[in-house]
Amino acid sequence: MTPFRSATATALASVLLATTLTGCQFGGPEQDTSPIFIAADLELSGAAAGVGKAYRQALELKVDQLNSSGALGGRRIELLPKDNRSDASESLRNIADFTNDPRVSAIIMGGCNECAVGAVRTVNEKQMPTIALAAAGAVASPVADRRYVFKLAPNAADNAGALTVELRRRNIRTVGVLRSDDTYGREGAAALRGELSxxxxxVLAEASVRGTDTELDRQTDPLVAAEPEALVIWTPPEQALLAANAVRRAGFSGALFLDAAAAGDLFLGSSARAVERATLVFTQTMVIDDVIATTPAKAARRQWFQDYTARFGGYHGSSSFAADAVQLIADAELRAGGPAGQVNREALRDVLETSQLDGLSGPIRMTPDNHSGLMPQALTTLVARNGRWRLAS
Known part of the structure; x- marks a missing residue:
């Protein structure tokens, strides 16, 4: 090769290399490595601390899994939890702080119905996408007044329908009802009366309990005295177990039926005898170790069950709702797009509103007309046997 041709070739190679580098640096989209901040308003102390702790554990585990999976590209989720002390006023202060934090993409709220309903106005005014783990229908309905609020928990109408099917199957004709004295309890009682009718x-007798009640004999004794064939317990987990012990002490030997809100720890501990053979309507993930993993979704639920149990030494039924909330927000954040490092809450809300996920809790479908995503098909029937919940045969 002549010196001239050699020099020309070297110059051409240099131009091509420079062009390639320029394209890498300036021509392609910049990779977004900014963190995704998800705030969490949880009941970490107070009357609902048991469920709140399970939610926090689930959020932390799911965030760790996503951050280590590589599924977020170069991004990571940062969790910002606050304790609302099981108090709606404290919760509203937390929500105000979160909505004023420009880093936050979305909020996850815990199981406090009054907290979630009370936050609706602030969340909408501040245009903050929020997923509540509370069960009350008023959390996410009517949708026109709750554009930024979504819900991940079993719905009262679905629970009432499933419980009624099981009561009919058992040929039970009379029941007593113990419900929580809150939005969800009143909603559930109305739905249950409609289905039972x-x-x-x-319904021979009905009583209600406040969230702070720990002695339930005053409420349960009249229910037992009415002599129903079965009792339906529609309360949070801790009170459901207290109620089961109270009615057994009062001599009730009939069947116990628990709404999905009563689902707590997999193992029943000191309440095992009182709850033995009770029926619970809940998601299959609670007892996924009883299920053959025949689909990728079931395999994922089994893996979640094993990972949660391995880290925390037991399993809490509601943990999967918190994990699914993180997954929905992460997916929506990646799909919403926008300039790197900028929070686009409106775009994230729009994506959430049409999200579909075969989640850890079951099938989840959000639509512009329905912000309560858990499908009725997610519910199944469980039974308490030998100190833990099992899949009903």
Whole structure:
């Protein structure tokens, strides 16, 4: 090769290299490595601390899994939890702080119904995408007044329908009802009365308990005295177990049926005898170790169950809702797009509103007309046997 041709070739190679580098640096989209901040308003102390602790554990585990999976590209999730002390006023202060934090993409709220309902106005005014783990229908409905609020928990109407099917299957004709004295308890009692009436099942007595009640004999004794064939317990987990012990002490030997909100720890501990053979309507993930993993979704649920149990030494039924909330927000954040490092809450809300996920809790479908995503098919029937919940045969 002549010196001229050699020099020309070297110059051309240099131009091509410079062009390539320029394209890498300036021509392609910049990789977004900014963190995704998810705030969490949880009941870490106070009356609902048991469930709140389970939610926090689930959030931390799911965030760790996503951050180590590589699924977020160069991004990581940063969790910002605050304790609302099981108090709606404290929760609203937390929500105000979160909505004023420009880093926050979305909020996850715990199981406090009054907290979630009370936050609706602030969340909408501040245009902050929020997923609540509370069960009350008023959390996410009517949708027109709750554009930024979504819900991940079993719905009262679905729970009432599933419980009624099981009561009919057992040929039970009379029941007593113990419900929580809150938005979800009143909603559930109304839904239950409607379903029971259609099935020809009579409610002989009904009582309510406040979230702070720990002595329930005053409420349960009249229910037992009415002599129903079965009792339906529609309360949070801790009170459901207290109620089961109270009615057994009072001599009730009939069947116990628990709403999905009563789902707590997999193992029943000191309440095992009182709850033995009780029926619970809940998601299959609670007892996924009883299920053959025939689909990728079931395999993922089994893995979640094992990972949670391995880290925390036991399993809490509601943990999967918190994990699914993180997954929904992470997916929506990646799909929403926008300039790197900038929070686009409106775009994230729009994506959440059409999200579909075969989640750890079951099938989840959000639509512009329905912000309560857990599908009725997620519910199944569990039974307490030998100190833990099992899949009903």
């Amino acid at each position: 259609k099935a020809g099942i009579e």
